[in-house]
Amino acid sequence: MKKSDVIVVGGGLAGSHTTFHLSRLGLKVILLERGSIACGASGRNGGQVLQCEGKDRDKDIILNRLKYTKRSVRLLKELKDELDFDYEFKQVGTADIVTDEEGLAESKELYELSHSIGDDEIEFLDWKGLHEVCPYFADFLIGGRIRTTDGNLNPLNLANGLVDKAKKYGAEVYTWHNVDKVVIESGKVKGVEANGEKFSADKVVLATSLWTRDLLPGFGFRIFPHRPLVSLSEPIPYFKPPAFEVLIGDDVVWGGTQTATGHLLVGGGAGKPRTVEEQYDYVLDWEDTIRNGRALAMIFTKIKAVNVLRIWCGVSAYTIDGLPLVGESAMAEGLYIMGGFVAGVCWTPICGKLLAELIANKTPEVDLESMNPNRFDNMKIELPEKYNYAIMLEHLGRL
Numbered sequence: 001m002k003k004s005d006v007i008v009v010g011g012g013l014a015g016s017h018t019t020f021h022l023s024r025l026g027l028k029v030i031l032l033e034r035g036s037i038a039c040g041a042s043g044r045n046g047g048q049v050l051q052c053e054g055k056d057r058d059k060d061i062i063l064n065r066l067k068y069t070k071r072s073v074r075l076l077k078e079l080k081d082e083l084d085f086d087y088e089f090k091q092v093g094t095a096d097i098v099t100d101e102e103g104l105a106e107s108k109e110l111y112e113l114s115h116s117i118g119d120d121e122i123e124f125l126d127w128k129g130l131h132e133v134c135p136y137f138a139d140f141l142i143g144g145r146i147r148t149t150d151g152n153l154n155p156l157n158l159a160n161g162l163v164d165k166a167k168k169y170g171a172e173v174y175t176w177h178n179v180d181k182v183v184i185e186s187g188k189v190k191g192v193e194a195n196g197e198k199f200s201a202d203k204v205v206l207a208t209s210l211w212t213r214d215l216l217p218g219f220g221f222r223i224f225p226h227r228p229l230v231s232l233s234e235p236i237p238y239f240k241p242p243a244f245e246v247l248i249g250d251d252v253v254w255g256g257t258q259t260a261t262g263h264l265l266v267g268g269g270a271g272k273p274r275t276v277e278e279q280y281d282y283v284l285d286w287e288d289t290i291r292n293g294r295a296l297a298m299i300f301t302k303i304k305a306v307n308v309l310r311i312w313c314g315v316s317a318y319t320i321d322g323l324p325l326v327g328e329s330a331m332a333e334g335l336y337i338m339g340g341f342v343a344g345v346c347w348t349p350i351c352g353k354l355l356a357e358l359i360a361n362k363t364p365e366v367d368l369e370s371m372n373p374n375r376f377d378n379m380k381i382e383l384p385e386k387y388n389y390a391i392m393l394e395h396l397g398r399l
């Protein structure tokens with residue numbers, strides 16, 4: 001039987017950051033991942049570093065989010081010197097774009113609200129301002145707001161860089177190891193079973209995102225799925241696009257990450273409403289493919305004759321209040337949850353660090369109270385019978 005101080009299950013960004021920080025603090029860590037590192041949402045996402053949800057109006061909610069995300073952005077800058085992988089972090093900003101005058105008036109109002117509470121990293125953009133930021137945006141995109149400190153990165157390189165460094169700090173990493181069972185005796189965690197082998201530790205972190213419900217009976221949809229699509233263009237000359245998000249009809253289109261090799265990513269929730277279980281389907285149908293491929297042409301109309309090379313989807317995690325679950329679960333002593341990341345590229349750096357500090361019995365530099373993984377206990381979580389991104393956001397009151 002293999003023994004360690006902590007077992008981390010799941011090698012996405014959540015598990016990678018946590019493993020990195022735990023190992024850096026000197027704990028003996030085993031990381032178990034059922035596929036390859038970042039084979040889930042973490043290797044499939046758009047790489048946008050997004051600090052806030054566009055439509056938040058509650059001062060306390062906005063400031064609470066910024067407390068974590070500002071620190072995350074700093075960590076992403078600091079990690080550049082520590083990791084041996086280039087994860088291409090660029091602070092090109094995130095534009096929350098609108099397509100009509102009503103939306104523009106709301107953007108102005110939200111921009112003023114941000115400044116009134118001291119959040120001054122937001123700029124208001126009229127048509128001219130937006131097209132100065134990116135001259136290749138289509139003309140029907142008439143303005144919005146930009147958070148200048150946001151940006152994008154290469155999430156696959158980041159996750160692999162963290163795991164590579166964690167190994168150098170002493171972590172043992174087992175990929176292609178599916179954890180079938182979390183062993184709990186008399187209310188205390190004892191370890192896990194994976195690939196027919198036993199792994200022992202008094203502390204287990206489940207960084208298993210949407211699949212946590214398979215490991216913990218009764219966990220249900222505290223974390224629930226949505227299946228966005230992304231398309232990737234052939235390489236084109238670098239034009240410094242910002243990350244962006246815009247609602248067009250019933251589809252939220254987002255993206256803008258351009259990789260170091262010149263490929264441009266544009267994503268959009270597949271339009272067809274799906275049941276919860278259908279959100280886990282990695283197979284694209286023809287309609288999904290056409291719809292997503294069109295998004296690139298629609299946003300960047302001025303970039304002519306660019307081929308879309310690939311389109312894929314992934315399963316993204318949501319929670320009803322938009323915050324992740326990070327901390328010790330009430331289900332067993334020594335059982336920790338690190339999941340439910342809606343915008344995990346920005347949120348997992350600080351959460352991985354805080355959770356590692358908590359597990360290592362250090363006082364986390366920022367408290368984890370609002371991410372308490374037990375806050376949905378005894379709550380019945382209702383989801384629409386079938387949903388796409390827009391239906392889900394409307395259901396959650398965030399459109």
Ligand SMILES: Cc1cc2nc3c(=O)[nH]c(=O)nc-3n(C[C@H](O)[C@H](O)[C@H](O)COP(=O)(O)OP(=O)(O)OC[C@H]3O[C@@H](n4cnc5c(N)ncnc54)[C@H](O)[C@@H]3O)c2cc1C
Pocket residue numbers: 009010011012013014015032033034035036037038039040041042043044045046047048049050177178179180207208209210211212215227228229230267313314315316317338339340341342343344345346347
């Ligand atoms: C298409 C798409 C685009 C996105 N775009 C963005 C974006 O631009 N910006 C942003 O911030 N966020 C984006 N997201 C969300 C972001 O990807 C997630 O917030 C983030 O990756 C969550 O990381 P995670 O480690 O919690 O989950 P995951 O990356 O899904 O990792 C969970 C891991 O657990 C493993 N696992 C599960 N069960 C077991 C088991 N029993 N045993 C062993 N291993 C197991 C899985 O194989 C997986 O690797 C996007 C998501 C998708 C799908």
